[in-house]
Structure formats: C-alpha cells, structure tokens
Amino acid sequence: MIGRLNHVAIAVPDLKAATAVYRDTLGATVSPEEEQPEHGVSTVFIELPNTKIELLGVLGEGSPIAAFLERNPNGGIHHLCYEVPDIKEARDQLLKEGARVLGSGEPKIGAHGKPVLFLHPKDFCGTLVELEEA
Ligand SMILES: CC[C@@H](C(=O)O)C(=O)SCCNC(=O)CCNC(=O)[C@H](O)C(C)(C)COP(=O)(O)OP(=O)(O)OC[C@H]1O[C@@H](n2cnc3c(N)ncnc32)[C@H](O)[C@@H]1OP(=O)(O)O
Numbered sequence: 001m002i003g004r005l006n007h008v009a010i011a012v013p014d015l016k017a018a019t020a021v022y023r024d025t026l027g028a029t030v031s032p033e034e035e036q037p038e039h040g041v042s043t044v045f046i047e048l049p050n051t052k053i054e055l056l057g058v059l060g061e062g063s064p065i066a067a068f069l070e071r072n073p074n075g076g077i078h079h080l081c082y083e084v085p086d087i088k089e090a091r092d093q094l095l096k097e098g099a100r101v102l103g104s105g106e107p108k109i110g111a112h113g114k115p116v117l118f119l120h121p122k123d124f125c126g127t128l129v130e131l132e133e134a
C-alpha cells in the first residue's frame, strides 16, 4: 500500500531557530515558513535529494503538536509521511484491518495541496504515520 517516504517531520519549540540550524549549520535549502491554520502548525520544508524534512512549529491554541512538545521540550521526530496512490482506498483497507484513523476520518488538504490522513502511533510501532495521496 505505501510508496515513497514523502517527509520526516520534526516538531520544534522555535521554528526560526530550527530553520537556522538546517540552513546555516547543515547547509540545507529551506523553504519559506508557511502557516497551516487547518492543521494548527507552521511548516518549513527542507528539500533533500531523496526526501524532505518538515519542521513543525505550534500555530494557535489547541495545536496537535502541543502535548508532544510538552513531553519533548527540545523537539523531536514527530511523524513519518508515506505516499499512497488512493488515500480513501488506503483508509478503508486500514480501517478493515483495525487501524485507528485520527480525526474525522475524512482526508484534509495537507502542506503540498494533496489529501492527507493520520494514523494512531500505537497501531504503527509507536510512530505517528501520515498518509499523503501521491
Ligand atoms: C502541515 C500539514 C500536514 C502535512 O501535510 O505534512 C502535517 O504534517 S500536520 C502535523 C500535525 N498534525 C497532526 O499531528 C495530526 C494528527 N495528530 C494528532 O491527532 C495528535 O497529535 C495525536 C497523535 C492524537 C496525539 O495527540 P496528543 O495530544 O499528544 O495525545 P495523547 O497525549 O493522548 O497521546 C496518546 C499516546 O500517543 C503517544 N504519542 C502522541 N504523539 C505521538 C507521536 N507524534 N509519536 C509517537 N507517539 C505519540 C503519546 O505519547 C501517548 O502515549 P501513552 O502516554 O503511552 O498513552
């Protein structure tokens, strides 16, 4: 079902400082910061030859990364995003297999303008999984 690794997301307490680490210390090409109000986060993408890193900062009240940052105040790896050819087909198959799809279960439009869904970390080896339609 899953295809390419689209991105590895890192939640950070200070998005500007984290962007500077990737740009200035690691010499990476970083995107401009973008607010994602539908998702309660701000994002910066780092383009690597074989995948992307998504830096996530808190946006507004009730951000889904707030509790994670309370538990990991220096930040940490938050989720892996895999591409799937058809997100609703993938969701229906996963539900049949007993996996928990987070939120309403309906895909939202993600940072790349494509439908995304999240799967509960307890069902995937302790790792929060995002699916993005390829
Ligand atoms: C920009 C758009 C998009 C994109 O296109 O790329 C994004 O990436 S948006 C990114 C942010 N959005 C989301 O993460 C949405 C889905 N996430 C959630 O709904 C919640 O974060 C969550 C997964 C339900 C967790 O919420 P939280 O408030 O932390 O819940 P709990 O405290 O009840 O945690 C339950 C349980 O799960 C463990 N946990 C939580 N988060 C993670 C994580 N990121 N990785 C691994 N494990 C995680 C947590 O430790 C709890 O464990 P126990 O204490 O053992 O029960």
Ligand SMILES: [Co+2]
Pocket: 007, 009, 054, 079, 081, 130
């Ligand atoms: Co993501």
